[in-house]
Amino acid sequence: MTIEMGWNRYGKARVRVVKIVRLPDRHVIRDLTVRIALEGDFADAHVTGDNSQVIATDTMKNTVYALAKDGLTGTIEAFGTLLADHFLLHRQVERATVWIAEHAWHPMPVDGSTSPDAFVRDGSMTRTATVTAAASGATIEAGVEELSVMKTAKSAFAGFPRDRYTTLADTDDRIMATKVTATWRYASGTTDLDHDAAFGRVLATFTRTFAEHVSLSVQQSIWVIGKAILEAEPAIDEIRFALPNLHHWLADLSPFGLENDREIFVSTTEPHGLIEATVRRGE
Amino acid sequence: MTIEMGWNRYGKARVRVVKIVRLPDRHVIRDLTVRIALEGDFADAHVTGDNSQVIATDTMKNTVYALAKDGLTGTIEAFGTLLADHFLLHRQVERATVWIAEHAWHPMPVDGSTSPDAFVRDGSMTRTATVTAAASGATIEAGVEELSVMKTAKSAFAGFPRDRYTTLADTDDRIMATKVTATWRYASGTTDLDHDAAFGRVLATFTRTFAEHVSLSVQQSIWVIGKAILEAEPAIDEIRFALPNLHHWLADLSPFGLENDREIFVSTTEPHGLIEATVRRGE
């Protein structure tokens, strides 16, 4: 029985690039974190130490900065495509994956208007894109991370099975709090899609549905929200969620002679539930 | 020569409390992290292990939850005062310090209106308050943390001394990026101040001044901004800043035959400058 190389991938992570777009009347900040990974004919690099096919990760970093100069002019999906296609030009590369996170900066509000050259970071979420390019075609995914949301009504969890180790009571009115990670895949053949507009529409559907639906569990919320997004956005094939259930436990105030009718909660992050699920178009 | 107890303080940190205020037409979320520290006659607890004067930190935690029930109805400055005064009632406590950070949640936008019971966390900054209560009176401080801001124009750094180890070039146009920690102290005798309104005014002055001033250094920016805040807000005695200088280095694109006229920057966090300074009223 021999020993051999299995699946492998390599690249550069946490490349931090900021581009200042100097328009006539104002500046625009593009602030990205980029990660690149290549798959392909790299077995020799491992087994014999032959680096002749190994594009240095330092070169990848340089490429991000260089291509940002003229190529970062639109969506992160477009810039990711530019980068992935660039690396795919190398014969030994079979698949190039480019992840990009964009950190939003808004012009500072000043006396009812906005500053042309001072900005405040919007830490409420991070927008992401992943482009995977191969000879057989490219896949574009978009997503959101670090989006903390909470429902203080219309959230229940009841009717779950009870065994020897079950102590949780049924509830028809609990807090549901989570920090959303979601990723959706655009169907192939949607290359002329306006990815900025699509992102905005997905976020609006997420927000409206999250707010309005009656949640019977985090699982069911994912279905309701995911279904609403796919119904609203024909260009999307599939959406995946990873939602921690960040428990808010009712504080026990009875030892102090106080009632606590869903008013005072202990906010926790450890342990937490974690619900991962995909909603997709069927055949 | 003897050995003795010196300065000491103890308490509870990272108490996480969420209060859901259930108004007739909508909910409001109050989401706080509280820290309590007591100073006083605790030498015996250390030296002899006599705990008869040691208010358990577990009791402090319970007190936060219990007092939040009826006492968390207004500003965090008011709730901090309530807590600090409560602990000062214990004879052995000479000084009670209560730090509070409030995490902002905004109603979700839904079709031009807002949801009554779904919320999104605003991660753009954290508002803080510190109340220190002693027999001689109380001090109230307010502040802001985790507020990331950037100037892409009107920022220079030149004319600094050059020695054997100086390689930095003078620049009349650099990026200035920082994550603001600021704390200001309200003058005694301003107990009827509306701390929410004052916070809003300080933030607005900060924002406007940050955007409009021409910065010659982070140091000078602190002076200009701090002075503007003290001039606008008579109730404030003193303001302290701790500003990291989060360097954005111009990427060297010349090896690639590309010009880079202040367009593409490498964003860094390590190492960083750190400027700490106080602006205050004189005699």
Place this chain on the structure above:
Amino acid sequence: MTIEMGWNRYGKARVRVVKIVRLPDRHVIRDLTVRIALEGDFADAHVTGDNSQVIATDTMKNTVYALAKDGLTGTIEAFGTLLADHFLLHRQVERATVWIAEHAWHPMPVDGSTSPDAFVRDGSMTRTATVTAAASGATIEAGVEELSVMKTAKSAFAGFPRDRYTTLADTDDRIMATKVTATWRYASGTTDLDHDAAFGRVLATFTRTFAEHVSLSVQQSIWVIGKAILEAEPAIDEIRFALPNLHHWLADLSPFGLENDREIFVSTTEPHGLIEATVRRGE
């Protein structure tokens, strides 16, 4: 075209359990972080909100604490198996995955001996195990995380291709620093293996090979180390590595009139290379 549920999984993460084993002459600390995830017939829970098959994640947490009482007596692989098998008893569960990280505590050294009941945390690495149980059988994986290692000799990187964006010079003597994440899978039919002893042997092979081999790249190091581990340990089928390349750049001291012959380095974490690869037994 319909919309349907795709792959999904749910469970509890960051369950923190500490067990104090009270031996006659000394204590032993077991300090674990556990994560549980279940896959199976949960589509209804999503689509209709029927929770009748949804084992509450709170019940999972309780189960960890309850089973630790009598069941955490040996390796984390054995405890993971106990937990995974427990959840597999539920008819709706098709696959149960249990990840465990063990945090090591060593008895405190005291005057040449060791304390029976005082301990210091060994922060040099975290040992992990993952048990995946299904009707078709179980898979046991073991691993290590957060193990920082460095080679200050016998590390080169040269002969890589040069394109327009390549500026990195060839080097035959560089620092190689990484924080190891490695995971290896035990072959089925090795259920009577002593997983503690096997872990120790893998770590010793890793250490010796890391120290002694001449590295031509991180990729080639993975091959050499992975091959050595598979050769030494017949019970292991496959090993996967994820190794960041934590660059140490030679500080440029020439502006100060100083030579720097591989002596003074700038340690960085951002950006970093990231090499992921699998070494396995072939047919």
Place this chain on the structure above:
Amino acid sequence: MTIEMGWNRYGKARVRVVKIVRLPDRHVIRDLTVRIALEGDFADAHVTGDNSQVIATDTMKNTVYALAKDGLTGTIEAFGTLLADHFLLHRQVERATVWIAEHAWHPMPVDGSTSPDAFVRDGSMTRTATVTAAASGATIEAGVEELSVMKTAKSAFAGFPRDRYTTLADTDDRIMATKVTATWRYASGTTDLDHDAAFGRVLATFTRTFAEHVSLSVQQSIWVIGKAILEAEPAIDEIRFALPNLHHWLADLSPFGLENDREIFVSTTEPHGLIEATVRRGE
């Protein structure tokens, strides 16, 4: 009433320097994080934007790398003194403070010996030093951070006052777990002290005393340990501790029909107690 500059300080933080000492038979790694802060005549820099006295923080960074070349040959206390004295040479500097954290790397064990050029990071604690230099003299402090320790016996907490908000029960046998931050000041006139040896002795006294004493509270433990260190080490004037009380709560297994006689604990980090105290020599 005028507005004026108050206390201020500036410098460079998180300067990461690694020095490889190439001895004939083996290498030694010095891995430091350095922070520098200067106080002095910098009011003009703030008020008028005159940078003629502002040593650039970039120059500070360069100085760390340059002086490490020939000056980092002994203890971090000596290197901190070298750096602080260097900055004090500038006329406008009244006080220079240099903090250094040293990250320990041990030679890799290989077949009963150790490697000359492969190393593993010891993550069990970080050693620190702070040198403060002024015209009036220098102060040298040393310390330790990130040292996690636990007592599973000889730890009680009882006899504390009970009020309306007290629910914690007295206990004569609890777990005490903490992550130690300690800083001690060497007396002036101890400049010929071997700081490496002194650090080793302090750590050994800490360890032995932590293990052997009967703790009546975290407060009393600080006193017992601090006193032991000052008694053993005449060169130390004062020692300060900041000890979180990382609660380990007995898991309630009674709903599952199981006893839990101090065996299974829920490990928590939030909220936590925090005890800060100084033990010092008296008059």
